[in-house]
Amino acid sequence: MPETILEARNLTKVYGQNTIFKNINLKVKEGEAIVVIGPSGTGKSTLLRCMNLLTRADGGQILLDGEDITAKGYNEDKVRQHIGMVFQNFLLFNHLTALDNVMIGLTRVKKMPREQAVKKAMEELRRVGLLDRADHYPGQLSGGQQQRVAIARALAMDPRVMLFDEPTSALDPELIGEVLGVMEKLARDRMTMLVVTHEMGFAREVADRIVFMEKGSIVEEGSPDDLFYHPKNDRTREFLWKITELYGKKEKDKGGAA
Amino acid sequence: MFSNFVSYIIQGTAITVAVTLVALPFGLVIGLLMALLHTYGGKAINRLAAAYSLLMRGVPPIVLLFILYFILSGEINLSPFWAGSLSLGIVSSAYQMEILRGALLAVGGGQMTAARAVGMSRLQAIRYIVLPQALRIAIPPWSNEASIVLKDSSLVYALGVPEILRRAQQLSATTQQPFLAFGTAALIYFVLVFATNRGLDYLSERTKLPTHP
């Protein structure tokens, strides 16, 4: 039985009068790739941001390796070193080269000696296929390349788990593949991952488990086969139908344009 | 006689430059602190910083200069040069604060979020991620403020500091050549401002982040 790395227990988040989600329970086990799907505005991003304490949850607990990281007085900065995060809009440090983007966490947060940090950062850039772009600034990189550097930046910290928040949503269609490719490789290497995405192909191929979230609660979860082919809940079926329709249409448009 | 005339004004130029070199960095330190407090501080601190900015920018610099001068020279017994320069810096700090606040805003919250996500503390994120970008963005408007402070340094004339304007005035009175005296002063100010702007343009160009391959 693999160990639970990251766990949300009865997690609740409120913005003003708005309950974004309530009593969410979610376990991410070692080596597992979980994909979260659901309509926009459902609270998927907020959930991820709560998981690495970028946003404070209003109720419930988050456990990292069994420790309650939401406990009072817990060192948040320490926690985030162990939880990698990849954002929809990349958020590379604009004034740093790709190499420095990947390195800065090592030198400034982990206090790793520079030489060792360079070596490690180069290794991570190689892993995402961007060794030859090490001295490029974000402004000199395509969206797909920027997102791969962002993945390398998170990986460099040797996180226990990686959170991805719609990592390909801001990309031109022709650049999505290279990012999904890197993520697929990570999953094959048994990196523990929690991924919010609308890429159903990726979800079907890579996910160990799919979680369908709607209006702030988890409606259904299960293996890709169960969810895609035998959804128990009508809302799940409806959402999947809509999104495959949309996705299929985009595919067709792409085919038509080619 | 003419060479005496010139050297007299040039000595004043050194004082003008010195006043500016004290006022600008002093204003930068306070302005930066205020901008950071305004951007990252809690509600109460944010209000306090905003009030500081509003107050300082709502009063003519010369009036503030007199008030601050009498506080600084009267209470702490500073010389006119130091009291005047520091006062000028305090006046400028509110404007520099606004420039830096705009730059911090332009950097955006995403950079802070990303920095926190790799495990940096707020202070580390500000120091290593946000400020290097904000300062770059701030150079052009700061260049404008630098030339304003350079020109406003003539206000310390009123405190009796023998800078360019005060000397020009004395020369005008003793030589009966007001046009020559003030014309020379104007020319020197112009050259100083021009050089400052050019220098900062160069700095801005040098620190520009590359885009496109």
Ligand SMILES: Nc1ncnc2c1ncn2[C@@H]1O[C@H](COP(=O)(O)OP(=O)(O)O)[C@@H](O)[C@H]1O
């Ligand atoms: N900082 C915030 N303040 C107030 N409301 C927010 C904030 N961030 C997100 N929300 C609201 O929370 C809801 C869920 O947002 P989000 O987590 O981004 O959804 P998703 O990622 O599923 O599209 C939305 O209604 C959004 O308007």
Ligand SMILES: [Mg+2]
């Ligand atoms: Mg989202």
